């Protein structure tokens with residue numbers, strides 16, 4: 379089994395703000411992107427890494443041992459570019475991960491890979507535990523049943539041939555690669571998500587991620 383990781387990093391991080399896109403901003407001693415890459419570079423089951431970058435960033439990219447390629451206008455297009463850049467024919471599995479999730483642990487990566495033994499796809503998720511409302515103009519308009527609802531995370535793992543075929547036939551963007559996989563009829567297993575595997579989306583998420591990484595220092599998870 380040869381497993382690659384595709385790290386999608388071609389977004390502009392508009393919601394996070396800042397002078398540069400969020401993946402290039404500092405976080406607990408290095409850049410967000412460095413934390414994310416290190417999680418996969420240090421994982422013993424990941425043999426190849428493809429980093430998908432924005433066209434404005436690619437010329438300055440300097441990452442040893444990592445294939446860099448240019449992303450597209452939306453996340454799904456960037457994933458397709460990453461899949462196309464996988465050069466090693468021996469790769470049978472691929473994990474697709476948001477650069478914006480720098481606190482991913484070795485344990486989560488291992489659990490996604492292990493679940494691929496029994497399923498064409500596998501991804502971490504957390505069951506929704508809060509009540510869910512609908513609301514309009516700052517007023518609650520209803521309560522939704524939360525049973526069977528999950529918060530999806532990455533890395534999302536797949537059989538390489540199956541996800542490549544699924545993306546080739548998928549039109550337009552998608553919430554994530556699980557949506558693309560399921561549209562193509564693939565079975566996707568849910569593995570335990572991790573509250574600490576947050577996606578840096580808004581400015582306050584940098585502090586939260588830094589606290590998680592600081593708390594882990596000297597207590598390696600996974």
Ligand SMILES: Nc1ccn([C@@H]2O[C@H](COP(=O)(O)OP(=O)(O)OP(=O)(O)O)[C@@H](O)[C@H]2O)c(=O)n1
Pocket residue numbers: 386387388389390391392393394430449450451452453456457475476477478479577578579
């Ligand atoms: N055209 C795109 C859009 C998004 N992404 C990646 O998809 C992940 C999840 O997207 P999100 O958190 O929405 O990141 P951004 O698109 O950068 O954020 P924003 O929507 O706030 O601009 C990120 O790692 C982002 O870099 C990508 O590779 N290519």
Ligand SMILES: C[C@](O)(CO)[C@H](O)COP(=O)(O)O
Pocket residue numbers: 453476529530531532553554555577579
């Ligand atoms: C793929 C994803 O991380 C799953 O939770 C998420 O959908 C991507 O982020 P976005 O904010 O929806 O673009």
